[in-house]
Amino acid sequence: MMRLKEDMLSHLEISEYLIQKIQSGVFQENQKIPSENELCQQFNVNRHVIRQALARLTNLGWITPFQGRGCYVNSIQKPIQYVLSSNTRFTDNMENLGLVYQSRLLTWEKGLPSDVEQKNLLLSENQKIYRLEILRFIEGQPISVTTTVMPEEEVPQLENYLRNFKSLYRILSNYYQLRPVRSRSVFQALLPMLKDSKVLEIPESVPIIQIESIMNHPSGNPVEYSVARIRGDMHKCLVEF
Template identity: 65%
Template sequence: MKIREESIQHLKIAEFLVEKIRDGEFKEMDKIPSENELCRQFSLNRHVVRQAIARISNLGWVTPVQGKGCYINRIPKPIQYVLSSQTRFSENMENEGVKHKSRLLNWEKGLPKEEERTNLQLDENETVYRLEILRYVDDVPISVTTSVFPEEEVPKLENYLDGFHSLYELLQREYQFRPIRSKSVFQASLPLLKDAEVLQIPESIPIVQMESMMNHPSGAPVEYSVARVRSDMHKCLVEF
């Protein structure tokens, strides 16, 4: 019973500190109250207070500095992302008036995985291009996306990847089409280690996984993508 009570108490302290940060009472680079101050304020032992501080540290709100205490991190402001059939990252960010960029982490050509083949309606022996794209807002990584295209829709794609900065601009310029979103499925999850590393977040920070299908203007499936988006930097507006 005591363990249960301590668990609840440390969550209450963590929520108290997070609310102070969100309300602006504690600002970026401020030092949060010390363990001793929190022990006195909440009339709790040091073990419970340390659990609370460890929690907000693991969630990315503060950074502990040996011998000095914990300091509040820069908390990114969530970016509104408009989701529609014509959604394009660059245009969304330009409309929001924020600095943005995209970087191609890697690419490969080969046989599709089962979910890729099913969603793109391909035969087993048809090949695909698979791109891994990291996107930034104000120089902070916000999402990493795996985009898959049938090779027949984007032949010789590798010839156009040097100097990559915008996927849909490349498609319009070299292949004269722009994919149209037909559906997206959202799911909250924890990031894989490799995604947490490129997104520069702890593994304990939830992400939003967005699985999407894009069609060619002719109606045929042309792109299957899985985006992993930082939940602390993203709010989605769905337009009907």
């Protein structure tokens, strides 16, 4: 059994050690980990250091503390491999993987574009856009929230088709004969904003993957600009060329 040095230990070192034990199966799902007293003795540190280590594991989603019962290992969600290419769709990806999925429209609005939206969609400041906020679930777990922006002239009267929303691309295909093609995606690892951590049901300390994308007509003109914020603990992206 690997032993840590008993001098100069920090709560970060102790928490990383415990994470390794969870990942290797020494501490299994729903199993209680050693108590604060046992960890204090094992690492020869005071209770404050152990509590900091356990708080970090809790914030990162590895364990859940129960009053008077100790800390238990959470079920560890395996990352879902999401294929990203010029023609990928959330619905198609989930059906290919045989997973239960759902999309929920949180909000929508029609208005004027921001400077960033103007630039990416090649719009003037007076051209109206639709802006949608879409939350997506896999196997009942929220995995991503996406802000999608489209020019009004591309999807006139879009609000008529948003009732009982299930899939944006189904609406685009069925009512507008649109099948946008991905032309660019930019990835960035970030910590979530408070509103995103709430809808994704994750602590603010768990990173997200932000994917900023442009979708074009087959002819080449931009038709959709989106910013997806995806749970970093549930997502593994495969980029196909």
